[in-house]
Amino acid sequence: MVEEKIKQAVDVLSKCNYVIALSGAGISTESGIPDFRSPVSGLWSNADPEDFTIERFRVYPQALYQVGADLFQIITGAQPNEAHKALGELENKGLIKTVITQNIDALHQKGDSRNVLEIHGSLNGASCIHCSHEEPMEKILQDVQEAIIPPRCIECGEPMKPNVILFGEAMPPAFQLALNESRKADGMLVVGSSLVVSPANMLPDYVDNLVIVNRESTPLDDSAQVVVHGSLSDIMPYLKDEWISRQAS
Ligand code: NAD
Numbered sequence: 001m002v003e004e005k006i007k008q009a010v011d012v013l014s015k016c017n018y019v020i021a022l023s024g025a026g027i028s029t030e031s032g033i034p035d036f037r038s039p040v041s042g043l044w045s046n047a048d049p050e051d052f053t054i055e056r057f058r059v060y061p062q063a064l065y066q067v068g069a070d071l072f073q074i075i076t077g078a079q080p081n082e083a084h085k086a087l088g089e090l091e092n093k094g095l096i097k098t099v100i101t102q103n104i105d106a107l108h109q110k111g112d113s114r115n116v117l118e119i120h121g122s123l124n125g126a127s128c129i130h131c132s133h134e135e136p137m138e139k140i141l142q143d144v145q146e147a148i149i150p151p152r153c154i155e156c157g158e159p160m161k162p163n164v165i166l167f168g169e170a171m172p173p174a175f176q177l178a179l180n181e182s183r184k185a186d187g188m189l190v191v192g193s194s195l196v197v198s199p200a201n202m203l204p205d206y207v208d209n210l211v212i213v214n215r216e217s218t219p220l221d222d223s224a225q226v227v228v229h230g231s232l233s234d235i236m237p238y239l240k241d242e243w244i245s246r247q248a249s
Contacts, residue, residue: 002228002229002230002234002235003238005226005227005228005229006228006235006238006239006242007242008225008226009189009211009213009226009228009239010239010242010243010246011226012187012209012211012225012226013095013187013189013209013211013243014243014246014247015209016185016186016187016209017186017187018097018184018185018186018187019095019096019097019185019186019187019188019189020096020097020098020099020100020181020182020185020187020188020189020207021087021096021098021099021100021188021189021190021191022099022100022101022102022188022189022190022191022193022200022203022204023087023099023100023101023102023103023108023190023191023192023193024101024102024103024190024191024192024193024194024195024197024200025037025102025103025192025193026038026191026192026193026194026214026215026232027081027083027084027103027107027191027192027232028078028081028084028103028105028107028192029192030081030082030083030231030232030233031078031079031080031081031084031105031107032074032078033071033074033075033078033105034071034074035192035194036194037194037196038215038216043071047067048067049167051063051064051066051067051068052064052067052068052166052167053166053167053168054166054167054168054169055168057129057159057161057166058129061150061159061161062149062150064150064161064162064166065144065149065150065151066149068162069141069144072123072137072140072141072144072162073141075104075105075123076123076137076138076141078105078107079107079110080107080108080110080111080112081107081111081232081233082232082233082236082237083191083192083232083233083235083236083237084107084108084110084111084113085111085112085237086236086237086239086240087099087108087111087113087191087236087240088108088111088112088113089112089240089244090240090243090244091112091113091114091115092112093244093247095243095244095247096189097115097181097185098115098116098117098181099113099115099116099117100117100119100178100181100182100200100203101116101117101118101119101120102119102120102193102197102200103118103120104118104120104121104122104123104162104164105122105123106118106122106123106124117174117175117177117178117181118172118174119165119171119172119174119175119178119200120164120165120172120200121162121163121164121165121172122163122164123137123162123163123164124136124137124163125137125140125162125163126140126151126160126161126162126163127160127161127163128153128155128156128158128159128160128161129158129159129160129161130153130156130158131153131155131156131158133153133154133155133156134163135151135154135160137162139151140160140162171199175199178203179203179206182203182204182206182207183206185206185207186207186208186209187207187208187209187210187211188203188204188207188209188210188211189211189213190204190210190211190212190213190214190218190220190224191213191214191232191236192213192214192215192232193214193218194214194216194218195212195214195218195219195220196218196219201219201220204220204223204224205223209225210223210224210225211224211225211226211227211228212224212226212227212228213227213228213230213232213235213236213239214227214228214229215229215230215231215232216229217229
């Protein structure tokens with residue numbers, strides 16, 4: 001049954017000329033990073049989204065580090081799984097042109113994807129909210145371990161903020177590039193996203209052929225040509241092999 005759905009997905013994708021991927025937190029759960037909205041294991045089952053807003057960070061930056069420190073530690077140590085690697089291989093074969101990701105974990109790059117647009121930023125480092133001085137995340141996490149919370153700028157003493165978009169912040173320039181890619185594409189493969197976070201969930205609207213691979217249903221399932229439900233680390237290697245062999249024949 002799932003195999004049949006995957007073949008239908010490849011039928012759609014292999015007829016497109018310019019396919020892009022849009023990934024969400026679900027692609028990284030099998031690398032040990034919790035997503036936001038999965039029942040029980042999702043972050044929102046245990047944390048308050050308010051602590052991830054820019055308004056809260058401006059008045060009480062400690063909260064982001066107190067609540068997020070464990071997650072930041074997990075993310076910086078995580079390794080790509082079979083689903084990230086499958087996308088990397090598909091890009092290397094020319095079948096996927098760009099990966100647009102809502103993730104901040106840089107696992108696509110570690111999984112060999114090269115053309116990655118990080119529309120919510122990356123946890124690769126942190127910047128001073130006053131003078132923009134940057135530090136690598138390892139230094140920030142070391143401060144946190146030494147109970148220096150929030151970590152402060154060595155130049156001006158203001159709090160350091162991870163290079164990610166908090167709720168309430170403007171989107172980075174990568175989002176405009178993602179919009180351009182979505183307008184250019186005729187196929188989109190969504191992997192591991194609940195598709196409830198705006199404006200990322202507007203991107204599929206620009207693309208004619210939509211395939212969604214996700215464990216749970218999404219609000220855009222009715223707009224998709226094919227929806228495959230299941231675990232990404234099972235589905236993506238199979239989908240990748242099927243698509244590559246279809247291209248070769
Ligand atoms: P989400 O948490 O809203 O949804 C994740 C979806 O993935 C869920 O629908 C779930 O059913 C599905 N899923 C989980 N594990 C799966 C698996 N192994 N196989 C198939 N499907 C699976 O995530 P979202 O849509 O990306 O939006 C939430 C926000 O979370 C994004 O803005 C992102 O920046 C942020 N976030 C990122 C990370 C990360 O970088 N890894 C982690 C947590 C949250």
